[in-house]
Amino acid sequence: MNLGRQTTLRNPAILSGFGVHSNAAVTIILHPAEADTGIVFRRTGLPGHAAREIAAHWSRVTMTELCTMIGDNTRASIATIEHLLAAFLGLGIDNVLVEIDGPEVPIMDGSAARFVDLIDDAGIETLSAPCRYIKVIKPVRVESGQAFCELRPTEGARATGLRLDVDIDFASSVIGQQRKTVDLAPTIFRRELARARTFGFLADVERLWKAGFALGASLENTVALQSDRVLNPEGLRYADEFVRHKILDAVGDLALAGRRIIGLFRSHCGGHRMNVAVLRALFSDPSAFEYVDALPVRPVAAHPVATGVVLSA
Known part of the structure; x- marks a missing residue:
């Protein structure tokens, strides 16, 4: 790239x-x-x-x-x-x-x-x-109960990419608590995220069908869970495939910014609604971001700074 x-x-x-x-x-x-x-x-x-x-x-x-x-x-x-x-x-x-x-x-x-x-x-x-990037310069955050999503600045002149730090917490022991952090880059995306599949619980299927969802879901396109076991004969592609898929979804939703983002995305038990909501929060505050020309250097680890806007998702 x-x-x-x-x-x-x-x-x-x-x-x-x-x-x-x-x-x-x-x-x-x-x-x-x-x-x-x-x-x-x-x-x-x-x-x-x-x-x-x-x-x-x-x-x-x-x-x-x-x-x-x-x-x-x-x-x-x-x-x-x-x-x-x-x-x-x-x-x-x-x-x-x-x-x-x-x-x-x-x-x-x-x-x-x-x-x-x-x-x-x-x-x-x-x-x-x-290229022109969207650089996060002030934190923005959306919350829903204990769940939250936020975009924060990354420090240093070499901070030129998107880092995603995502954790999930499910009652099912097959999933449980999982957390993963990645710096988005083509090699990392291919190796760590691209093959992570969507997942769902068999107990929810009838309700989803009645609501018009999951009409094409099968073991060919979904990791299906029943109680505390994976129904797919081949099992999981990664031990933490569930959080990897949540990161994959977040990458797709953050693409709706319209340009590549420089900053840290942090999510706790989030999802599509909150991913989009945090973009809305970012763009509703012109002081929270700026457009910058691309810098041809690799992203490095960074730390959250300052305080910022908190909105409800």
Whole structure:
């Protein structure tokens, strides 16, 4: 990844599958895009309507229950965008047009691995335009009961990337308490995060079906838990696959900032709703961030500083 210049795909790439919630068949085509385009979805296949473009941006989020959805529920929307967006941000892809003919990004195996393969097949093109980052300069925080998400500054002139520090706490002994910290970079994303799958409890399935969720969920795309055991015959891909997937989701949601972030993301028992809420908190306070030109150095460990805004999620 070139930290100083924007990127796009070298060639188009195509992938088909079905949505984990809608169970609808869908095809996506990734197209190269010009500098400063960002990530934009073009929703096709709308009955009686022309294609509609929806920017992958926090201001376009319409739902955060069990997945992240953008668009307009009365005209066009796209759900479960987080794993694809995580692959873009994790691999340092700034500009892509995602053509999609259904209401939901395909779930594939429940991780971002197939999207990484798709990007690798397309190749990455470095553009002449420079990158601009969003640098967090004052902490912002959202809370919901004991859960919280926050974005904080990182110290030092060499702090030029995004660090994610995430912990979860489930009553199930299969999950329990897990915590992991990563500095986001393509090699780390590929090795530590991309293959971590979504997960759910069998006891929740009937309720989710009645609510219109998880209609396409199976052992092929979800780590299924029953009481204190994993039902998937192959078991887990990582001993702490659950917290790794939570980080993967956070990376995808933070991609909705529209630019790469310089700062520390900290989450305790968070999720899509709080991930998006902390972006809203950041951008609601112009004194909490600034736009900076990219610096071609690697991120280093940093420590939280100062005090800042606290909002309710």
